[in-house]
Amino acid sequence: MRDRPVIYGGLAVFLAVITLPFWRGIESGVTTKGPELARPATARQCVASTEFMKSSHMLLLMEMRDQAVRSGDPWYVGAGHGTYTISLTGTCLEQCHGSKTEFCDRCHDYAGVAPGCWSCHLDAGHSTGSLTAMRSSR
């Protein structure tokens, strides 16, 4: 029974090592709660319901893209029966959501997705001087 300290010591080290991710999580303050999104400054009504936008905004964006580019029809009739010009930078960002970093990036970074939209579409309010910086940061 002389090796009891060794056994308990080893057990303690083992437990510490396998629970390490939990400790580190607590330390860095990570929660399972998603990121807080900045609310649109002025607009109260999106082109579709929040639930739909949360789950399917990428499909809607692609549908709008095809409509504007392939059919040459830049008008989208939203759920609230408002008509919107299809423009990622001009309408989605500038009119409603304001900033790519405050809105799009927060969720995309959290979810670990990097959509290619911004390699061509411009972030509203960014001058070209920062274009290069914007791209290299992604």
Next chain:
Amino acid sequence: MNLSRKAFLRVSCFSLLGAAMRKTAAAFGSTFSRKVQWGMAVDIRKCARRPECTACIDVCDQAHNVPRVPDKRHEVRWIWKDTPEHAFEGEDFRYSSIAKLPVMLMCNHCDDPPCVRVCPTQATWKREDGIVAMDWHRCIGCRYCMAACPYESRSFNWVDPRPYIKTANPEFPTRTKGVVEKCTFCVERISQGREPACVEACPEKALIFGNVMDANSEIRRMLSSRDHVTRKPELGTGPNVFYLL
């Protein structure tokens, strides 16, 4: 199944004939049934009144975020200036009065565009109104269209264009490395009922834009009253940019 030799031959002959007729009808139908075909007339002499003027190039580059890459090999251009000798290859300009005048060149938005035929992803296609449009979302950068275009109207983004755009226009996207681009006759303005940016910007009104299918349009009146040429008409592409002599 019991099919006699004669019946078999008859059926195959009729099927072949039917297929051929559909192809033929489609080929002719697209050209003749078009109600709108946007076109441009360039008045070479009016344009040459200001030999140093680059208003159309500047406004186009600004409107569409066309990068100004200093390296000629990586140049991106939508509308540019060249000599008549280059523009109208094969013509003899030795004693011509326009030999030294600059000529504005751009995509010809051909009736039968070879770039559209070769594009493997349909990233470039001919719209109902005759504009050879581009969908940069689809372009995979294979450059088949560049090889097919006899007018060198298409440019490839060999490098990231963004560092070469001085002040970006947020209304229009930039392109990314590995994508082909060209003049689109300002589709984004046409959908709002406006003329292309270069036409609006020209201080001499040397660019005339309009529907060449409409016999009463200004461009058609211009073309019927003045002598004009197109680039490389012998290729059968049917260019819709006309040069008034």
